[in-house]
Amino acid sequence: xxxxxxxxxxxxxxxxxxxxxxxxxxxxxxxxxxxxxxxxxxxxxxxxxxxxxxxxxxxxxxxxxxxxxxxxxxxxxxxxxxxxxxxxxxxxxxxxxxxxxxxxxxxxxxxxxxxxx
Amino acid sequence: xxxxxxxxxxxxxxxxxxxxxxxxxxxxxxxxxxxxxxxxxxxxxxxxxxxxxxxxxxxxxxxxxxxxxxxxxxxxxxxxxxxxxxxxxxxxxxxxxxxxxxxxxxxxxxxx
Numbered sequence: 001x002x003x004x005x006x007x008x009x010x011x012x013x014x015x016x017x018x019x020x021x022x023x024x025x026x027x028x029x030x031x032x033x034x035x036x037x038x039x040x041x042x043x044x045x046x047x048x049x050x051x052x053x054x055x056x057x058x059x060x061x062x063x064x065x066x067x068x069x070x071x072x073x074x075x076x077x078x079x080x081x082x083x084x085x086x087x088x089x090x091x092x093x094x095x096x097x098x099x100x101x102x103x104x105x106x107x108x109x110x111x112x113x114x115x116x117x
Numbered sequence: 118x119x120x121x122x123x124x125x126x127x128x129x130x131x132x133x134x135x136x137x138x139x140x141x142x143x144x145x146x147x148x149x150x151x152x153x154x155x156x157x158x159x160x161x162x163x164x165x166x167x168x169x170x171x172x173x174x175x176x177x178x179x180x181x182x183x184x185x186x187x188x189x190x191x192x193x194x195x196x197x198x199x200x201x202x203x204x205x206x207x208x209x210x211x212x213x214x215x216x217x218x219x220x221x222x223x224x225x226x227x228x229x
Contacts (some may be wrong), residue, residue, distance in 0.1 A: 031215065042220050045217060056216055108161050110159055
């Protein structure tokens with residue numbers, strides 16, 4: 001059972017370009033989360049999605065950032081008109097939907113390191 | 118969501134037992150204590166989770182006193198490969214709120 005997959009692993013963009021980060025959850029997981037991590041800091045929640053629905057986007061900037069998790073295919077985090085401050089590691093996690101679980105353990109991907117030049 | 122406080126860094130030597138304590142004074146009745154481990158350039162990995170008293174798995178033990186305002190992650194006989202950042206999180210019982218709130222974690226350095 002493959003783990004959470006993210007691509008690309010490294011992405012370099014010039015200021016003003018668009019960045020698209022992809023995340024394929026673990027098999028059987030229908031819940032996806034995106035986090036951002038700056039150097040020497042903890043992860044910051046951005047958005048939580050289920051298939052075709054955004055459940056919680058309270059951590060995502062209102063402008064330039066968007067996320068989707070279509071019925072078919074990976075989840076996409078899209079950053080338009082990137083700026084230097086967007087440089088960070090972006091992690092995707094997935095979890096089970098329902099079941100006899102106490103809490104929903106999140107499984108993380110390896111991350112995408114975005115560098116804006 | 119409860120805030121957690123843990124030491125910024127710790128040093129240890131191979132073969133020693135390491136105990137990392139986390140404070141969570143505002144923990145709610147339905148919250149669980151969860152620890153993740155993160156190696157450089159990798160995503161976090163779940164280590165252990167507990168509600169009260171003691172939980173043990175093949176990797177670590179988690180000690181939680183009766184008032185649940187703190188918890189201690191215990192790593193027995195650490196090796197160099199245990200060098201990582203360890204995060205303590207308070208996670209609500211399964212429900213609609215799945216957002217994880219992360220602190221800075223504890224950077225553990227295991228020396229030879």
